[in-house]
Amino acid sequence: MNLRGAIAILKNELQRFFRTVLGSILSPVLTTSLYIVVFGAAIGGQMDPAQFGGSSYGAFIVPGLIMLTLLSESTSNASFGIYMPKFTGAIYELLSAPVGVAETIIGFVGAAAMKSLIIAVIILATARVFVDYSIAYPLLAMGYIVLVAAAFALFGFILGLWADGFEKLQIVPMLILMPLTFLGGTFYSIEMLAEPWRTVAQFNPIFYLINGLRWTFTGSSDVPIGIAFGFTLAFLVLCIGIIAWIFKTGWRLRE
Amino acid sequence: MSTTPPDPILDIRGLEKTYRNGPTALGGVDLQIRKGEIFALLGPNGAGKTTLIGSVCGLVNPTGGSIQAFGLDIRKHWREVRCRIGLVPQELSFDMFDKVIRQVRYSRGMFGCAPDEARIEEVLKALSLWDKRDEPIRKLSGGMKRRVMIAKALAHDPDLLFLDEPTAGVDVELRRDMWKQIEGLRERGTTIILTTHYIEEAEEMADRVGVINKGRILLTDDKDAIMAQLGRTEAVFELAEPMGEIPAALSEYPVTLEDEGRKLVYRGGDGTGTGKREVAELAQDLTRSGIAFTGLDAHESSLEEIFVGLVEQGKEEIAA
Numbered sequence: 001m002n003l004r005g006a007i008a009i010l011k012n013e014l015q016r017f018f019r020t021v022l023g024s025i026l027s028p029v030l031t032t033s034l035y036i037v038v039f040g041a042a043i044g045g046q047m048d049p050a051q052f053g054g055s056s057y058g059a060f061i062v063p064g065l066i067m068l069t070l071l072s073e074s075t076s077n078a079s080f081g082i083y084m085p086k087f088t089g090a091i092y093e094l095l096s097a098p099v100g101v102a103e104t105i106i107g108f109v110g111a112a113a114m115k116s117l118i119i120a121v122i123i124l125a126t127a128r129v130f131v132d133y134s135i136a137y138p139l140l141a142m143g144y145i146v147l148v149a150a151a152f153a154l155f156g157f158i159l160g161l162w163a164d165g166f167e168k169l170q171i172v173p174m175l176i177l178m179p180l181t182f183l184g185g186t187f188y189s190i191e192m193l194a195e196p197w198r199t200v201a202q203f204n205p206i207f208y209l210i211n212g213l214r215w216t217f218t219g220s221s222d223v224p225i226g227i228a229f230g231f232t233l234a235f236l237v238l239c240i241g242i243i244a245w246i247f248k249t250g251w252r253l254r255e
Numbered sequence: 256m257s258t259t260p261p262d263p264i265l266d267i268r269g270l271e272k273t274y275r276n277g278p279t280a281l282g283g284v285d286l287q288i289r290k291g292e293i294f295a296l297l298g299p300n301g302a303g304k305t306t307l308i309g310s311v312c313g314l315v316n317p318t319g320g321s322i323q324a325f326g327l328d329i330r331k332h333w334r335e336v337r338c339r340i341g342l343v344p345q346e347l348s349f350d351m352f353d354k355v356i357r358q359v360r361y362s363r364g365m366f367g368c369a370p371d372e373a374r375i376e377e378v379l380k381a382l383s384l385w386d387k388r389d390e391p392i393r394k395l396s397g398g399m400k401r402r403v404m405i406a407k408a409l410a411h412d413p414d415l416l417f418l419d420e421p422t423a424g425v426d427v428e429l430r431r432d433m434w435k436q437i438e439g440l441r442e443r444g445t446t447i448i449l450t451t452h453y454i455e456e457a458e459e460m461a462d463r464v465g466v467i468n469k470g471r472i473l474l475t476d477d478k479d480a481i482m483a484q485l486g487r488t489e490a491v492f493e494l495a496e497p498m499g500e501i502p503a504a505l506s507e508y509p510v511t512l513e514d515e516g517r518k519l520v521y522r523g524g525d526g527t528g529t530g531k532r533e534v535a536e537l538a539q540d541l542t543r544s545g546i547a548f549t550g551l552d553a554h555e556s557s558l559e560e561i562f563v564g565l566v567e568q569g570k571e572e573i574a575a
Contacts (some may be wrong), residue, residue: 002367004364004369008360008361008363008365011361011364012361015353016350016353019352088349089344089346089348090348090350091348092312093342093365094365095313096312096340097365098337098366254313254314254315254316
């Protein structure tokens with residue numbers, strides 16, 4: 001394995017992020033902080049904590065908002081990371097260099113996941129200013145956040161390879177991920193839904209991700225933690241398999 | 256009209272590439288490159304030059320044939336092979352917002368080389384980029400940007416360097432400067448394959464020349480050998496009086512009468528100076544025979560004329 005190559009890509013991608021650090025961090029932090037202030041602190045005061053397992057509404061929505069940020073940032077960072085070299089033609093260097101799937105994943109996907117983790121940590125710290133929340137299982141929470149960031153950075157990487165225009169790059173995060181995250185229990189518990197919506201909600205994959213993270217915060221959620229971890233891990237492995245296939249066949253890369 | 260060099264650094268056999276739902280870009284290309292030479296690949300737009308380079312460098316998946324570089328199959332030993340190949344593509348393709356030196360370091364790292372600031376400095380100085388090392392690339396002129404592309408390709412010290420239209424769109428002064436840089440690389444032992452539209456570039460730089468058209472190599476040979484085989488001298492004598500037929504004294508020469516006998520045209524020689532000598536002898540024979548001429552226009556056929564002739568001939572053969 002060309003470890004130097006992987007590190008070079010990783011450093012290059014992180015440098016790109018830090019070149020525009022204010023825009024990259026401020027925008028998601030500000031948006032999420034507004035959600036916490038408006039829904040958590042202002043409206044949340046009117047909510048009955050009994051509906052949210054005894055937590056305040058503000059504390060209840062923090063894991064969902066972290067997940068919203070993780071999914072959108074991991075996906076978009078990774079998809080732009082690989083799409084831009086495709087768009088400018090600079091991908092010739094990656095294709096002609098002695099780097100394979102492993103180096104590419106470490107470089108591009110690792111950098112995208114790290115960027116979204118940095119943003120998630122800042123949001124967690126910012127949320128603490130407005131909402132009094134605690135994390136029941138900090139190590140599990142950190143592990144799960146890393147797992148989700150990596151899985152969706154892989155997903156974003158595939159998206160960036162698939163996209164042949166900026167429109168396609170935006171479609172999946174805006175029209176699929178964002179609605180599914182909002183409908184996946186970011187702002188409410190599944191217990192609050194009437195049938196058939198309660199059953200329908202369980203077909204939303206993001207529902208398991210949000211509740212997995214919520215479990216690490218509160219120790220209770222709408223789904224068992226094992227299912228959430230298993231689901232995320234399976235998604236991560238599937239994405240790695242797809243990327244390996246893309247590199248083997250050259251689909252959208254070496255046509 | 257091709258020569259197979261012994262122990263080639265690059266050995267391409269029967270290379271084919273047909274794009275999905277598209278044309279055949281390469282139709283069975285055989286090409287061998289000698290270590291340390293500058294090989295110029297000439298061809299019109301769409302001839303398959305870039306596809307050929309892309310197939311060697313890993314940008315294109317060939318649909319048939321084999322490629323060996325440094326004696327290794329590039330599919331099986333792609334890591335070892337790619338470490339030793341550099342590519343300067345035709346388009347200016349890099350992160351325009353990044354600094355020059357960071358992009359060159361990035362390229363060196365991506366090819367698995369340990370950081371070496373002294374080598375980076377050497378490369379940047381050789382390309383007159385050292386003073387611009389901390390400039391964002393977007394602020395550089397077009398010629399400087401092209402140098403950055405070359406610096407990136409040289410950062411890992413490749414043994415085999417592909418230059419795809421290295422001087423396309425640059426002014427004459429910079430083009431000559433680039434030629435000096437390329438010559439310098441050859442002196443350091445780098446084998447160079449360049450594609451170009453500029454025949455002058457091939458004439459100036461190349462040891463050997465290949466002509467490709469419609470995905471087929473029409474000819475590869477030493478530049479001088481091509482000139483010797485295909486080069487011609489053309490001389491037009493403007494006669495003082497029209498001539499009805501060629502006198503017996505001149506029948507040994509490859510001459511024809513044109514413009515209703517007002518012009519005596521010599522077409523012969525082999526690009527090695529024979530033609531010039533014959534034209535001088537012909538002029539003397541004309542004088543000795545009392546045939547007066549009022550003007551003489553003589554020129555050697557250029558590589559460009561040979562190239563155009565080959566491409567046209569190739570088209571006819573393909574059409575047939």
